[in-house]
Every structure is written in structure tokens, then in C-alpha cells.
Amino acid sequence: MGLGKQECSRDMEIQAREIRESSNWIRQIVQKSHARNYSEDSTHSWSLDVPYTNDCETCVVAQTEDLADTGDGPSYELDSVPLIHRFGIHASGSLAESNCSTEGRLDLQQRSPTPKLKLCMFVLAHAGMIGYLCALWQLLANQTELFWHPILMSVSLVLATESVLLMQFAPWPAPTHKPTHVFHYIAHIVSFLLQIVGIVHYAKQPSSVQRSKQSAHKVTGGLAALLFGIQVLFGVYVTWIAPKVGGQKYGKGLYKYHRAVGYIVLVVQWAGTWFGVHEKWVQSEMAPNECTWLLVFSALVVGVLVPIDMSKFGVQPA
Template identity: 30%
Template sequence: MASATPTQENPAQEPASREPEMEPLLGEPRAAGALQRKDSPIFANLYIGTAVLAQLGAVVLFTVIWVHILRRDWIIFSGHPIAQSLAILAIIQSILILQPTHTPDQKRTGQRIHAFLHLVSFVSLVTGIVVIEYNKYVNKLAHFHSAHAYIGAITTAILLLQYSVGFTMWATPSLYGSEDRAKSIWKYHRWSGYLSLVLLLSTVLSATRVPFVGETIGIKFWWVFGLSVLILLGIIPRVHLWKLLGQVRR
């Protein structure tokens, strides 16, 4: 006998209420490891979800560069890829640690670690630049003789701007008129941050086309390309559209 009272609707058939821009770029938040749980330690952000892919790519790329450099006799140039690869590794960690944060406390903790890792990357980047410039000076080598040099210069300029804007927005928001105005710029900082990562990986790729790196040292283009793709496959699914659009998560 049919009941006269209405039955409860099947929740599985209710329309999804989650707004598209509140999701990561690919898949469900938990599947991508895109949201930090409230009871989860901040450092778990470095390996949850697809971060494992990024870590695998980053660690192997870092190891490949260091092994190929350190197995040869040390020369002035050796310090350049050593320092720059450390900068890239630190930048990848700084992205992974901050991506899943979404509560005020998580964001504050994540921003402090993010800032520290970028300090490490900044020191490493400057060290690498000083080393390569000194190497060119001592050996009387030409500047800007390859695509690697041009891409590297562009990437360095964007990174220095990224460091400056990111640090001042976080430490001295009054420079932008108010804290709210400083926060409104975060979305541009995030966009340029992801662009910087792509440019950094492109810089490493272009380095393999320099005969000394690709042929003498033996770091191959397809190795770096494959590892770069792996890094991006680990990071891109955790990108939140609502953060890129400067929205507040509801």
C-alpha cells in the first residue's frame, strides 16, 4: 500500500550545490589533496593527493642535476646549477605547502613557511646568478648567447618582482594603502607564481640545449621534460579557481 506521506528525497539525486569555482581545477578536492583537513598537520600538505607526483618529479630532477654535477671535477660553473636547482626545489615546496590551506589559521601558518622557503629560494637564486656572472667574467665568456640565457633573465626578473610583492603584501600591507587592498592583489601574486614555476622549468629545459650541459655534463632534454611534466601534474590539480579569482571560500 502506498504511503500518503511524502518520502525523503534520495540525497544522491539532489543537484550538487558546490560552485564550480570552489573546486580545484581537476577533480574532487579530496582526490587531488586540494584541501587541508582541520586536524591535519601543515607539513602533510607536502605529500597529500597529487602532491606525491610533484615531489617525485622534483626530487628526481634535483638528484639528476646534483649527481651529474658532483661526479665531475668541481669548476666555478658547478655552483650555478647546484644553487639554481635548490631554488627550484624550495619554490615547489613553497607552493605545495600553501595550496591546500583554506582556514585563517592554516593560511597564517602556511604563509610563514611559504615565506621562509622563498627566502631559501631567493638566497639560492642570487647565489646561482653571482656564480654564473663570475664564471663569465673569469673566463671572458659572452652574455646572452643562448635561449637559456634569455629565458633565465626573464624568469629572474619575474621572480624578483614576485619576491618583492609577496613579501611586502604579507609583512607590510600598509604599503598598498590597507590590508584589504593588499589582499586584493593576492590573486595576481598566485597567477604570476604559477607562471614563474613554468618559466623555471622551461629555463632548466633550455639549459639542456646548451652543449656543455646537454653533451658534456650529460643532462638530457627528455629527462628534464618528463620530470617537469610530472611536477606540473602534481601541482595543477591542486590549484583552486576561487583563490586565483580572489574569491572568499564559502
């Protein structure tokens, strides 16, 4: 065991000499690896560590960035970013400490969706939303009078889904794409308000006009509205209040929970919609098109859930 550690230490010393001799070349690679544009007055520091496996032959590199507060809300730490493999360095070119432990962090490229996969899922999810709107149009076109509840709820759902998809497709870390965040905030607030209006409009209808009694759609829809309201308030707290109350580190720590709850709320919303399109009055109008709903919802589920980037939750491999 001791001999193995000595061999590992010698390998590390050799690597350290190679790094010092080519430090300029290494810094150029580090700069190219940053796929983000920080302003000149932004401060960011980086450090690398090299956890080894049992045989000390495979190592992965992780990066931690401390971003300056831009004033546009909390900045969020990048859990790990792939940089240079098999070299452990700090910005000064010195060798990072390593005890050859078996606990290593998985490279971001190995646990994050590729850009091509994200693009394909982005297109697939939008195809599902377009298919849903087309099916809804066909349903409402057969009605003798305009029924506002499904219209308001559908617009709300599309806005909520679109804001989540754009956040998935946007670069990371968060402060580098402010327009996307602004749209995310506005879209969710408008979506929540439309959902409330849709529910109130339906509740105010006389019982003879209401299309269904107590059902899975009503229960799931009410739960979705409640969770959505909590999520909107939680998002406001995480973005603007938490950093001022508990500091940037506290705000960063809450962000991953906001993301997780957001996906849960979106799934519950679409579940409520699924039960809604299976209400008796909808089925009586569109019973032959059951396969349409199945394709639409399958495209949405796959398009939204497959490209989830687990590194943004701080998830480490087992």
C-alpha cells in the same frame, strides 16, 4: 513568466517553513561544514544565498566569511564554500532573497580539486623534483671540478617549488595555517637570494670557464630572476603593507594577483631550467638520458598546475 515566479515564491515559502522548524539541525550541519578551527575570540559571520536556474529546481549555496584580523597579516575572504543545498538561509534562519536569476555560483566542490587529487599531484610533483635532483647529481658527478651555478640554482628552484606546493596543499583560508605561510615567506626569500648568488657566481667566471654564450637559458633565467624579485617584493607588500595602507579589503583583493603571478614566475623558472639542461655541455654529458628530463619536467608541470584551486582566484563560472 509571472506564473513561474509565483510558483518559485511558493516553493521558497515552503522551504522557509521547513527551515524554521529545523533550525537547530541546520546549524549543526553548518558547524560540521566548517573544516577550520577558529579560536574562541575570532569573529566570523556567515550568510547564504540561493541563485536558481531557469527551472528553479537546482540551486547552489555560497558562503562568505568575514574573518577577524589576527595580526599575522591580512585575512582573506573565502569566495564560496559548500554548505546546505536547496536551502537559502541567514544565520537567523530567515530566507535569503532570490530573484530566480540564471546567474548562479558554482559550488566549491565542483570547481576545486578534491583532497585525493591534491595528494596524488603533491606526490607526483615531489617525485619529479627527486628525479631532477638525481639527474643533476649524475651530471655533476662526471665533472672534474665543482660547478656551483647549477647547484645554487637548483636548490633555489626546489625551495620555490616546495613552498608553492605546500601552499596548495594547506587548508583555506590563509590565516588558519600560519606555519605554512612562515615557511612560504622564508623559503622564497632564501630561494631568491640563492638565485642571485648563482647568477653572480656564473657572471664572475672568466669567459673561458663559462659553459655557454648567449642562449635561451640565459635569457629565460635572467627574466625569471627579475620576475622572482618583483614577486617577492609584491608578496611583502600584499602581506604587510597593503592592509595598513588600503585596509583589509584592499589587501584581500591583491592576494589573488599575487597567487597568479607566483605560478607564472614558477613556470618561467622551470622553463629556464629546461633550457639549461639542454645546453650543449649538458647534452654532451647526458644525451642518452633525454627521456629522464622529459619525465621529470612532465611530472613537475602536471603536479603543480593540475591541483590549482581556481576558487582562490575568485574565478566565477561562465
